[in-house]
Structure formats: structure tokens, C-alpha cells
Amino acid sequence: MTRRRFSRWAWVPLGVGLAFGAAGQEPPVDLEAFRRIAILYEGRVMPMDSYAQAILFQFSGKKRLGEAKEPALSWLARTLFTVDPKGDDPLFLINHPEVVEALGIEPRKRRRYSFSELHNSLAKLQELAGRAVQMEEGNRSHVEKELIRVFGNVAYFLQLQSLFLFAVPHADFAVADETLRKEMHLDGGDESRAFIDVFFEAGILQQKVQALGQKPKEEWSANEAEAFRLASVLFAWSRQYRDLQVTFMPIDPHGESVWLSPWDALSINVHDPEMRKALSDLGDMATAYRASARLEFDLAARAYRAFAERRMSNQAARHNLGLEVTANRLNLLSRAGWGYGVAFFVSLLAFLFEGRRLARVSLVLVLVSLAAHAAGIGFRMAIMGRPPVTNLYATFLFVGLICVLLGLFLEAVQRSGLGVLASSFSGLSLLLVAQRFFVEGDTMHQVVAVLDSNFWLSTHVIAITTGYAGCIFAGLIGHIYLLQRIFGPGREGWMAATHRAMIGALAFGLIFSFLGTMLGGVWADHSWGRFWGWDPKENGALLIVLWSALLFHARMGGMISERGMAAGCVLGVIVVLAAWLGVNLLNAGLHSYGFTTGLAGGFFAIVAAEVLFVGITVPIAGRREIKHVASGA
């Protein structure tokens, strides 16, 4: 274990791309065509590639499966197409130990349990979750919420497994009677057949069964009895698997967007020849996958994809599928994060040892990472057709981008390496935090009705997040300033420049926080009829404005020194985080837009760390100052 970790870390500096090469189990066929097939999930049309990641994340809290880090798409294909997929994938995340205990399964350190582990406890899980569902939402405990979530995931997993059963041979559909086989135009003998093969030739069964209505059962011929049995079995299966929630077949009857699961498409559109072809293509995909027939799988997947893209009423969505697959493949935001990481180390060395060449390298690295970062955000905007910030995850991407730009601006003005250092650190930390803690299954999900306004999303939201960025950046410079005071006393010019940068960033943050807060008021006036209502989100934004204004007035009145101002900027980070995330912690108010478990712990850890930092550095820096003044005099 230790060796593994060591080797992973050892590779990091060697190259950004290399870290992404790790792949798990190879799928038996080439999944490229499958990757781009469209599916409707949570109101958004997305490629299977994104869907697989979203679902795997929903089940397991990870975008790759298990220790082998199997890609989500490969896991999804395995789950859909194999008859009895490996039931021991560590798939279902169960956070609460009480749930594990209640289900009577062996607790695991990684908290991820396989379907076969849960299998024997399914009845228990259903019963407990059923009871939890009947409670009023507000009264549910964490355990009850977790039960509902886990049950929902297991039920969804079962749906995934049954999605392609229509193409899997089953003894139910063996046609024993030879005449009936001929009447149904079926080749071969009495082997097991798939639902779809029998279903497509079921017209004759219908006639036969109708004629049987008057005939007493004892007088039925073997042929008639078999026809009746097949008809009932077909009926039972299509009832069993109707209304599955996994809908990826667009039928779009009158330009409206309607999506069905293959089972529902089978029973509704059986007379549409194009649809029949599409369904048998899907069946062929499953069969080819099981037979590891690469060519057949690819052909069937391409044929199906062509059908689906033709049928989609929204052609823009079709265009976006390719864009999204490209974006997933480029994985620009992760790469930008790694780039900033490398840049940070280089710029730290350059800053400490004043290496000019190193400084230039770090600047180039930051610029390249910034290009990837901005392009990553650009892809998201193009795919969603929205301004850059629509959810909590996106706020981190955007705040990171603004911080990097502020740093580069600072570098352009001061040319001291400080800007690149701050740029790379903020880019690294914000992208890392975004990817690590705020990634949801689908990070481009639809916005709810109240947020559905590109105008306000692009004014108020942009302004307020830019304000966050300014204040966070000022806090970052504040850290650097206090450290400089401790480790480099006497270099007044150096520190004065840092201080000036900090003040500038704080002023920038104040302006945009104020503008954003007020634009929020204007939006509230438009959608709720009041400019200001002391709602938690509004209050959070107001706190940032008040804190920055307080610092400026205290500085103006000579109430705090440069050191105090730096400490104020550092503590301002807490205020920004309180406004940014605190509201989600409170979980009250009109527009909390996301909650991630474990957030509270992280938030209070940062609060404690910042307070500790200020508590330690400010007195030491003060003593250094006095000493320096004394020795200078």
C-alpha cells in the first residue's frame, strides 16, 4: 500500500498527462460508439460517457470503480450488457454505519458494498426504506435519509440490469412446437430465444389467442397451447419491465421531447420499422458484447446512434453530445489543476531563491493552465448554453479563474513573482477543492425555475463570485505578507508592494461584492417583490461587504496597522467562506443551492486554521518589527 502511494507521488512531477493513464479492466469491445449515444438523465440529454460517470458517482461517490479504477463507461457497459454482471463490484456507498448494521452486513473500511453483499438484505432494506419514505421529509434522521438513498440506488441498479434483458435468450421463449415456429417465421429448433425475437413475430400469436376465446382448454392443440403460453409470457415480461426510468430512446412524436426505455419503446412503437431496427441494433449490441465481437458491437452501436440522433427533436443537444464527449476526454479542468500544482512548486522555488528562469517557467505554466482552465469553463458554457456559474461546483471553477487572473494582473504590474505564486496557488487549491469535494454526479444539471434567467446568472452571480475571488485573493496575499514580515524583516520595499497588492485585491473584492449584493437585491425585487429580506444568502454577501468596509475604515482611522490589515484580510477568507458555503450549512432560506456532506467539518477546519495562523503570525511579526526597528535605530 505504502509502496503504491509512494510510486504514485513519485510520478507526479514527471508529467501531467501520465497520471491519467491508469486504466482498469479492459472491456471486451471498443466502447467508442457507445460512448456518444444520447440518454436523458435528470432532465438533461447527455452522452453515455457522462451518464456512466454520473450514475457511478451516485452509487459509489467515485467516478471510477474500485481499486482497479475501472472507467465508469466500461462498468456501465458491463452492467447493461452482461446477463449476470459481476455482483461483487464495490459499488454502493453506505455512509452511515447504522445502516450497515441494520442490514446485517459486514462493515467495510471503504464503506462500499457489492450487490451480492446486499442481496440477502434486500427485503430488509426495502422494508426499512419504505418506512422511512412514509415519514415527513423534515422529520427524517440521517439514518433514514441514507436508507432511502441506498434503496433508491439498489433499485436503480436493478433497472439497469433489466434494461437489455429483452435481447437475452431465456427458456421462457423457447418455442417447442415446430408448426408454430414455422408460422412465426422462426429458424432453428426449440432452443432458448430472446424476448425481442419472439415479440417481433407475435402478430400471429394474437390471432391465435383471440380464436381460443371460445374453445375450452381441454380441446386446445399443442400448437394452440404453446401460442397461448408464449402470449402470456410476453405479456408478463413487458408488464414486469415497463416504466423503467432509464430512458435513452428518443421518440419525439410532435417535436416534443419524449424519451423511453427500450422496453417501453418495444410495446409502444412495435409497428414503426425504424424503431424495430433500432431495437434489434440494441439487442445486437448486447449480444456482441457478450460474445466479445468487436466489429459487430461497433456496427450495431453506430447504427443505433445514427437512428437516435436522427430522432432527437433538439438538434442543438445532438451537437452538444460530441462536444461533451470531447470535453470529458480532454478533462481540461483536472489537467489545469495539475498544471497549477506544478507551477506553484516552481514559482515557490523562484520566489524563495529569486530564480529568474524558474520564474519565467512558472509564468508559462500558469498561462498554459489558465488556457486549459478557461477552455474547460468554455466547454461547460457551450454545452449548457448558460453563463459560467450555475451551481456550487461551478462557483469554485469561476472563483479560481478570477483569482488566477488577478494574480497575473498583479504580476504584470509588480513583476516580482508574487503574482504568479498567488495565481498558481489559488488555481491549484480552488480546482482541487472543486474536484475533490463539490463534484456531483452531473455537474451540468439543469437549473431550477427560480434561477432560470441567463441575464441574472450572468450579472448578479458573476459579480458576487468575482467579489468572493477578490476577497479570497486578498486573504491569500495577507498570508504571504505576514510570512514575509516574519521571515524577511527589513525588506520594506518588498513588503510594501505586497501590502499594496493586498489592499488592491480587497478593494476589488469590495466593489464586486457590493455590486453583486445589490444586483441580488434587484433580482429579488424582480422575482419576489422585495429588494432586501434578510435572507441567509443575502446576509452572507452583506457580511463580506461589511467586513471589507470595516477594514478600510479602521485603516483610514489609523486603528489598525499594516499587520492588522493583513490579519483582517486573512480572516476575511472565513467571512467569504461563511457567505459562500455557510448558507448551505444552515440549509435554510430561499436559495441554498447545494449541500455536500462533510462540508461542515471542512469549513470549521479552515476557520480553525486561519484563526490559528493569525494568532501565531501576528504576534511574532509584531515582535520582529520591534526588533528590526530597534536594531535599525
Place this chain on the structure above:
Amino acid sequence: MSRIIRISLSLRMVVACLAILMVLVLAGTLYQVEYGLYAAQQKYFYSWFVLLFGFIPFPGTQLTLSVLFINLTASMLFHFRLGWRQAGIVLIHLGLMLLLTGGWVTHQFGEESFLSLTEGEASNVSSDYREWEISVAKTRDPDREVVGIDLRSLHAGTTFVVEGTGIEVEVEEQYAHCRAFRAEKEADAEPLLNVSGIAELKAAPENRDPEANIPGLVLRVKRGGTSAGLLLFGGDMLETELPGADGPCYFSLRRKRYPLPVSVRLLDFERTVHPGSSTPKSFSSQVELGPVEREVTIEMNKPLRIKGYTFFQASFQNLESGAELSTFAVTRNYGRLIPYIATGVTVAGLAYHFIAVLVLAAPGRKAAA
């Protein structure tokens, strides 16, 4: 004395006020989790004094903002000098004064009410969220005249005479929030008059959100020599009939009503979701305005503004009957544009000051140039 004035107008006072405001905002936000928005607004934000943690006397938001306003005015008059260097600062603070003024105007004179309509229903009055009134009418005609008696003016023991009916009323019991019960057995006492057969009201703990409170009253009504007990319950949909001086009178307890300048008929309510999900995509109501008939659509983020009133799509409900009930928030605000202007002025000042003083005049910049 002049020292006190000087301190209260000092920069120190500004910093103190900002710090106090931060404490209030934080405390008021945390308070909401437990007690709801309305209670927090009343306790922290619309008050002059507040007891922090229940025992520490602390200035309320109204007081703090008033001191800040005085401070701002004074610095306008005495501290700031006109000149290019200070022009940004002056603009910032002028904008803030305007903003505080706007907030005060809205708080003092604004009216907030709501209007709930089922499809096909029309109304030309809106209802208050929290205030209730006794209504007395002489007919059931929809265009009738109604006497309204504000519940805030009543308490147990109050007596009044309902105009034009000769009925004298004495309040016997009053509940801010209560539940209604029918008679379980034949009561020995004289039965109370109530159209729905409610015999008794029992006080219930008040809700965190006062909108959800349903008040009730037990009244003694007298006319001529006769007297009777009358029970009014806020949840009662029907009106209780009493004989008046000239024909019957209809009594009910209802949310306080405000006349609207137009009548609104709900034609159709529509809610859409993103396909294949339960995420709402839009809410919209198609309404017909009267008396001059005109159709408009009120959507989320697209309110209807008419004659000083604004109608917002606030919420909806699927009734058990299958009908859809759409609720509009109705506001009447006098200073609506003030915060807009104030924001513009302050932001212009901030931007000017930032560019003129912090960027262009930065010492590093001069040295470089």
C-alpha cells in the same frame, strides 16, 4: 456634550457600527434556523434594541443603521471636501445614504399581501399574510360592502358596535392560533352560534411562521334585549348569519383584505419540468385583468406591474378537487427605484475611487513611469 457628538460622528463610530452590524447579521441569520425568517426580522433587523443570547442588551439594526445614517450625513457636511481625489468617496457615501433612505421608505410604507386564485376564479382584493379582521356584511352578494374590524384592535373585554347593524359585540376569548372542535356531547351551557357547528376553540402553540397561525374568537353579541355567543374561526370557509337591525348580517374571521386597482381572473396555471426529471423548469399563470379586459402572463422572474402594484408568481398548489391554485405575491412599494439609483451611484463612486486612487496613483506605478 460636544465630545459625545464628536465621538458619535467619528471614524471609530463607523467601525463600531459596522462591527455591530456584522454581529447582528450573523446572529439574525443563525436565529432563522430555529425560529424562521419572520421572527428573525422582527427580533434583530426591525428592532432598536435586542437581547443577545437572551440577556446581553445590544443595539438593534434600526438603531445601528440610524447612527450610521447620522454619521454619513455629518461626514457629508463636515469631513468630505469637494475635489477630484475625494469625488469617489463622496459618491460612495451619497449612494449609501440613498440606499438607507430607500430601505426606510420601503419598510415604512411598503405593503405586502397575496392573492390566491383557482383557475377561473377572479378577485379584486388581496389578503394580508399575517393580519386578520372580522368582516360583517349585510348580503352575500360578491360586490357587497363590508365592515372590517382589525383583530389587532381587539382583546378580551373589548366592546364595540358594528356600524349600521345595531349589534353590540364584546370579545370574550381571543386566540392567536387555535384548533376548532365540534361538541362531543350535548353541552349544558348555552351553545355558541357557528355556521359549521364548531363548539369550542382550544389554544394551540403559535407557529414559527406567523402566516400559518389560524386565529379564533368567541364573542358575545347583543341587540335589543337579546344576547348570544358567537364563535368565529379563521379556518371557517362559511359566514355565520345573525339577525341585524334591518335584515341578516354575515360574520366571518378572515385575513385582512386590501382593495386592488384591478380585478384579476386566473385563466390558466402552467408548471413545466425538465423532461424526465422533477426539476421545475417554469411556473406561469395566464390572467385576465379587469375592468378593461386584457390578458397577461405572470411568470417567475417576470412579474406584472400595474398602477403602483406588482404581482409575482409566488407558489402553486394542487387542490384535492384537482383544480390548481396559483398564488401571487402582491406588493405596493413607493421607493422601488431608490435602491437601483443608490446602487448605481455607489458603484460608480467605488469604481472611480479604485481606478483614480488605488491604481493610477499607486506609488509603484509612479515609480515605474
